[in-house]
Amino acid sequence: MIAKNPDSQNSVHFKIKRQDGPDKPAYWQTFDVPYKPNLNVISCLQAIAANPTTSEGQETTVVVWDCNCLEEVCGACTMVINGTARQSCSALIDQMREQGFGSRENPIVLEPMTKFPVVRDLWVDRSRMFKQLLRLKAWVPIDGTHKLGAGPKESPEMQDERYQLSRCMTCGCCLEACPQYLKDNHFIGANAIGQTLYFNEHETGKNLQGERLDVMMEPGGISDCGNAQNCVKVCPKEVPLTLAIAKVGRQVTVHAIKKFFMGK
């Protein structure tokens, strides 16, 4: 448990941005967690939850966060750590100490993502992302319950490309780092463009390509991307987002020309 006057050498120091509710003001608190090998940010948050006392020895409320898989596949635990968006379950304390973070002078700074509404403390509401996927019909349409026979064949190259796109876990890092995606604008964001390509390139998913591209042409669609390419660099799953942006850009170009000449 947390000692009252922890030895700075043997503690990991945190500075955490807190917020008691969606419309409450934010404030900062610092915490010291006893050092052990192989800690990660989540296990430190668990230690703080077990003994919610600030560095000054003041009792406080438990710091709230969200998490699920604890192995960087669900995306729920994403937060801004030392200024960059990443998963807290795979943010290893030993690594950060090597980089010089975690001391009293240079604490590990935890903040909620800024592009999503805060529910409480480090827990944000990512539902805008899920709603966008619904809007995009990010699924493969299959009619009825009857047997449809074997599915269409897919080339190994396409399989490879689509596998990379399939790794997206809707974590929101790409949106947090994007200069064009803001809390109060409409931009659909890089991950949704990735999923558009993922389903447009599926042999059956193609059936809804036109509808997806229509969404991509609406306000907040793909043309709001400014090609800063931060998204692809922060994506923890190495989803080829800039490839998706260019390919969907091409699909939209063709779609728009077709609509101009042949559409209603």
Place this chain on the structure above:
Amino acid sequence: MSEHATTQSPKTSQGFLDKHHFLLRRLHSLSGIVPVGLFVCMHLFTNFQLAPALVGKANTFQHEVEFIHSLPALVIIEVSLWLGIGFHAALGLVYTFTGKANVKCYSYMDNVRYTLQRVTGILALIFIFLHIATLRWRWNLGGWFTPFFVEGPDGTPLVAATTAHALQGSALVLTLYIVGVFSVVYHWANGLWTAAITWGLTVSVQAQKRWGYVCLALGLVLAIFSAGAIGGALRYPISEKETAAYKASVEHYKQTGEIFHGGGHTPATIETTSPDQ
């Protein structure tokens, strides 16, 4: 989960920008490349004709400018360019201020590039405005009065001398030209690179890299042209005769609002929007 995360449905936003969102975005991209960008390319090439002055040689700048002034329907070309730049700049400002630069947290090269695209756009806007206002519309801005004359009342060619006079006269003007011209060059070269992604021409990382080298080369060539032109204007020796002809032109212009167009034409009257006639 709380409800306020709902993104507004696009149907509820009625603004003009939203209604024609896609078309406007693509026209913005196109207008940067074709009318505006291509013109800038030609303009920078023309200016490069001043460069021989760098090594003390005669230049063909006069000839080039007279050629441009002799083009038929110049007014139409000019007005389309103003409209093109105006459209691109207005939307560019909207796009600049609806994004939120974050190079401090995410200091990747590409992010710096993105931010520079916006910064150079604004610098270009300021520069192009002052450039056109002082040379073309012949405004007198706080003593910065460098109306552009093709030739003097006696037929002395004045194109190079006017430009030289503008740049040699003040360190401020010179700085503005250097910053402005290089901003435009960067903005166009980088714009060509992003436009290829926007339209879906360059798709793979490798293709984007290759096209990046092409854009870089193009930008370098334009930068060399621009440096040559500015250097040429700085080194250009303005003769007594030119100074006299320039002064006479200014006087003539102040009194009559006329300039001499060159090519042996009679003085032509140019509509001016000068606020301090």
